[in-house]
Amino acid sequence: MKKKAFIIVALFLVVGGCSSPPGTWGWYVIDPSTQNGWNNIRFLLSGFSATIKLSVLAALLSILIGLVVALPGMSLSRWVRLPSRIYVEFIRAIPLLPMLFWVFYGLPVILKSLGLNIPIDPFWGAAITLAISDSAFTAEIYRGGIQSIEKGQTEAARTVGLNYLQTMLYVILPQALRRILPPLANQFIYIVKMSAFASVIGMQELTRRANEVVVSEYRPLEVYSLLILEYLVLVLIISSGVRWLERKMGSDQRR
Amino acid sequence: MANANLAVEFKKVNKWFDDFHVLKDIDLKISTGEKIVICGPSGSGKSTLVRCVNNLERHNSGTIVVHGKEVNNKLSRVSEISSEVGMVFQQFNLFPHLTVKENLILGPMKARGLSKKEAEERAMKLLERVKIPEQVNKYPHQLSGGQQQRVAIARSLCMEPKIMLFDEPTSALDPEMIAEVLDVIIDLAQEGITMIVVTHEMGFAKKAADRMIFMDEGRIVETGTPDNFFNNPETERCKLFLEQILQH
Numbered sequence: 001m002k003k004k005a006f007i008i009v010a011l012f013l014v015v016g017g018c019s020s021p022p023g024t025w026g027w028y029v030i031d032p033s034t035q036n037g038w039n040n041i042r043f044l045l046s047g048f049s050a051t052i053k054l055s056v057l058a059a060l061l062s063i064l065i066g067l068v069v070a071l072p073g074m075s076l077s078r079w080v081r082l083p084s085r086i087y088v089e090f091i092r093a094i095p096l097l098p099m100l101f102w103v104f105y106g107l108p109v110i111l112k113s114l115g116l117n118i119p120i121d122p123f124w125g126a127a128i129t130l131a132i133s134d135s136a137f138t139a140e141i142y143r144g145g146i147q148s149i150e151k152g153q154t155e156a157a158r159t160v161g162l163n164y165l166q167t168m169l170y171v172i173l174p175q176a177l178r179r180i181l182p183p184l185a186n187q188f189i190y191i192v193k194m195s196a197f198a199s200v201i202g203m204q205e206l207t208r209r210a211n212e213v214v215v216s217e218y219r220p221l222e223v224y225s226l227l228i229l230e231y232l233v234l235v236l237i238i239s240s241g242v243r244w245l246e247r248k249m250g251s252d253q254r255r
Numbered sequence: 256m257a258n259a260n261l262a263v264e265f266k267k268v269n270k271w272f273d274d275f276h277v278l279k280d281i282d283l284k285i286s287t288g289e290k291i292v293i294c295g296p297s298g299s300g301k302s303t304l305v306r307c308v309n310n311l312e313r314h315n316s317g318t319i320v321v322h323g324k325e326v327n328n329k330l331s332r333v334s335e336i337s338s339e340v341g342m343v344f345q346q347f348n349l350f351p352h353l354t355v356k357e358n359l360i361l362g363p364m365k366a367r368g369l370s371k372k373e374a375e376e377r378a379m380k381l382l383e384r385v386k387i388p389e390q391v392n393k394y395p396h397q398l399s400g401g402q403q404q405r406v407a408i409a410r411s412l413c414m415e416p417k418i419m420l421f422d423e424p425t426s427a428l429d430p431e432m433i434a435e436v437l438d439v440i441i442d443l444a445q446e447g448i449t450m451i452v453v454t455h456e457m458g459f460a461k462k463a464a465d466r467m468i469f470m471d472e473g474r475i476v477e478t479g480t481p482d483n484f485f486n487n488p489e490t491e492r493c494k495l496f497l498e499q500i501l502q503h
Binding site (some may be wrong): 152157158162170171175 | 407
C-alpha cells in the first residue's frame with residue numbers, strides 16, 4: 001500500500017517534469033546541491049517539529065476533553081446527557097477555519113472584556129481549536145466504544161460493590177480501550193492534516209514555511225509538491241503505527 | 256426494623272417497562288436463611304423481581320426493604336445494597352480482561368478496602384469451595400461454562416453477602432455442566448445464607464428449596480413448600496406449567 005503510494009507520486013512528478021514544456025518545473029528551488037536550494041529545503045523541513053508538537057498536544061487535549069464530554073453523555077438522566085449532546089452537535093457543526101479565527105482573533109477580545117490579560121499565541125490558539133474541534137469526534141468514539149461493552153459487565157461490577165467511577169476505571173474502560181484506540185489513532189491523522197490551517201494565523205509549521213518560500217521564490221509547484229510529500233510521509237508513518245496497534249490489540253483479543 | 260428475622264420484604268411493589276406492567280402488586284416476605292425458588296413462564300417477571308432486590312431494576316411504586324434498609328431509587332443505594340446482596344447471572348458476566356483471581360479480589364479490594372493479601376486469601380478459600388483452585392491464574396475465556404459460573408459464584412461470595420440472588424444460573428450452560436454448578440449451589444444452601452433462585456431445575460428445587468414461588472403475568476400466583484407445590488398445586492395455571500416442564 002505504502003510503496004504503491006510512493007511510486008505513484010514519484011511517477012507523477014517525474015513524468016510531469018519531463019513531459020511539460022520548458023519552464024513548467026524549476027527544481028533548482030529545492031536542489032540540495034546548490035546553497036540556495038539546500039537552505040530552502042532546510043527551512044521547509046524545519047516545519048516538521050512545529051507540526052508534530054501542535055498535533056500531539058491537540059490530540060492529547062482532545063482525548064481528555066472527549067472523555068469528559070462522553071461520560072455524562074451516557075448518563076441515564078436526560079438532563080445530565082443534554083449538555084454533552086449539545087456540545088457534540090454544536091462543535092461538530094463548526095468548520096475548523098472559522099473556529100480558528102474566532103479563537104485567535106475573537107476570544108482575546110472576550111478575555112480582555114473580562115479583565116483577563118491572557119495573550120493567545122498562534123501555537124496555543126491552533127492547539128486549542130484543533131483539540132476542541134476534534135473532541136466532538138473523540139467523544140463519539142468513546143461513547144461507541146463504551147456502549148459496545150455489554151450491560152452485564154456494569155451490573156456485575158455493581159453487585160461486587162463498585163461505584164460508578166470504579167466500574168468505569170477497572171471494568172469498562174480497560175475493555176473499551178481495545179475498541180477505542182484504533183479509531184482514536186485514526187483521528188490523530190485527521191489532526192495532523194488539519195494542523196495546516198494553523199498557517200493562516202501565522203504559526204511556523206510545514207504549510208506556513210512552504211508559503212513563505214513560495215512568496216520569495218515564485219515557485220509554487222515545486223514547493224507545494226514537496227509540502228504534500230512532507231504530509232504524506234508524516235501520515236504514512238502514523239498510519240503504519242495505527243496498523244501495528246490494531247494488530248497488537250487484535251492478537252491480544254480475549255474472549 | 257419490624258422484624259429482625261426478615262431478610263427481604265416486598266410491599267405492594269409495581270413495576271412497568273414503558274407500557275408493560277411487569278410486576279403487579281407484589282407482596283412477599285423472605286426470612287433470613289430461607290431458600291426460595293422462583294419459577295414461571297418466561298416474561299412472568301421472575302428475573303425482574305429478583306433484580307429489584309439489589310436495585311438493578313428500579314420499582315415504580317411500593318416498598319422493598321432488605322435487612323432493614325429500604326431499596327429506593329437513589330443511585331447511591333446501589334452499592335450499599337450490593338454489600339448485602341450477591342448476585343449470579345445467567346450469562347456469568349465475569350470480567351474478561353481479568354484473571355480468575357483478579358475477578359475475585361476486585362470487589363473486596365476496591366469496595367471493601369481489603370489488602371491484596373487478605374483478598375487473595377479469601378479468594379483462594381472460595382475457589383477451593385467451588386472446587387476450581389487450580390484455575391486461579393486463567394482468564395475466563397479459557398474456562399468451560401460450568402467453571403465460569405462457579406467462578407462467578409465465588410466472586411459474589413467474596414463480598415460476604417447475607418443474601419444470594421441467582422438469576423437462571425444454569426440456563427446458559429451445556430447440559431453436562433449443569434450438575435457441577437447446582438452441586439455448588441446446593442452446598443451453599445446447607446449454610447445460613449438467604450437464597451433466592453430463579454430456575455427451572457425442578458430436581459434442584461425439590462432438594463434445596465424451603466419455599467416455591469410460581470409467577471405468571473407479573474403476579475405471584477402460588478407459593479408453598481416444594482412438597483405441596485409439586486404434588487398438590489392449587490391453581491390450574493401452575494398445574495399446566497408443571498405438567499409442561501416435568502413431562503421431559
